[in-house]
Amino acid sequence: MRYFELEEPEDLESGQWSGSYRAEHRWCLPSIRCPRCGARGGLQAYPSVELSGLPENDSLTDIRPQSAEEYARRAALVRPFAAAGIVLEPACRLGPLVGTARGHFGPVTALPSWQVLVREDARDLLLGEGLQGIIPIRAELRTRRTKEQALYELEARPLAKLHPDCIDRAPTCPDCGDNGFSLPPKRWLLRESIPQGVDLxxxxxxxxxxxxxxxxxxxxxxxxxxxxxxxITAE
Ligand SMILES: [Zn+2]
Incomplete structure (x- = not known):
């Protein structure tokens, strides 16, 4: 099986579709404040994490940096609502996208590249054809058009790893333990980490x-x- 990373087109003006949206996920975890690194947080989103039944969800709309202890407290509140395979990280976004949309959307939209939305007919086709790992969550986007199909964000659980040979890790931070890396321009997957039969x-x-x-x-x-x-190749 060959695999592909989703990327934004270089020239948005030459696209086929006029659709655009402005939306945020309903909830989030805060980033972590580290005296050495500053604020630390990623961009992962888990729209399937539904927190409306959580009474203490008020603090879960504030992404501003918190101490490691406060981060851990909030993450513990969320954990029971997160499916297996979800890795809760500082600043991760939770719940459905909520906002507004305009224009016409193609079968797949990835603007930005880490937010993948599919049109309802594309969702139905992917599920109908039996593709695996398709977790569609309806995006709550208000639009003036009544005929436009609904859009669904596809949740991407971090199941694969980059190959260690293409990663240049930072030294571990003695304060927060972070030892992240910036995305290498030339990268490939660690073959044994690829989840077999999973399509996203x-x-x-x-x-x-x-x-x-x-x-x-x-x-x-x-x-x-x-x-x-x-x-993206694998080795
Ligand atoms: Zn740090």
């Missing part, structure tokens, strides 16, 4: 979302999308 997944410690060749072939049956599929 995230890559640990990055914002990358990877889809299978089967995913690309399936959604392309609905026509073009303004998305670039960049092949």
């Amino acid at each position: 997944f995230g890559v640990e410690e990055t914002t990358r979302i990877v889809v299978s060749e089967r995913f690309v072939d399936t959604v392309n049956r609905l026509g073009p999308s303004d998305v670039v599929y960049r092949e």
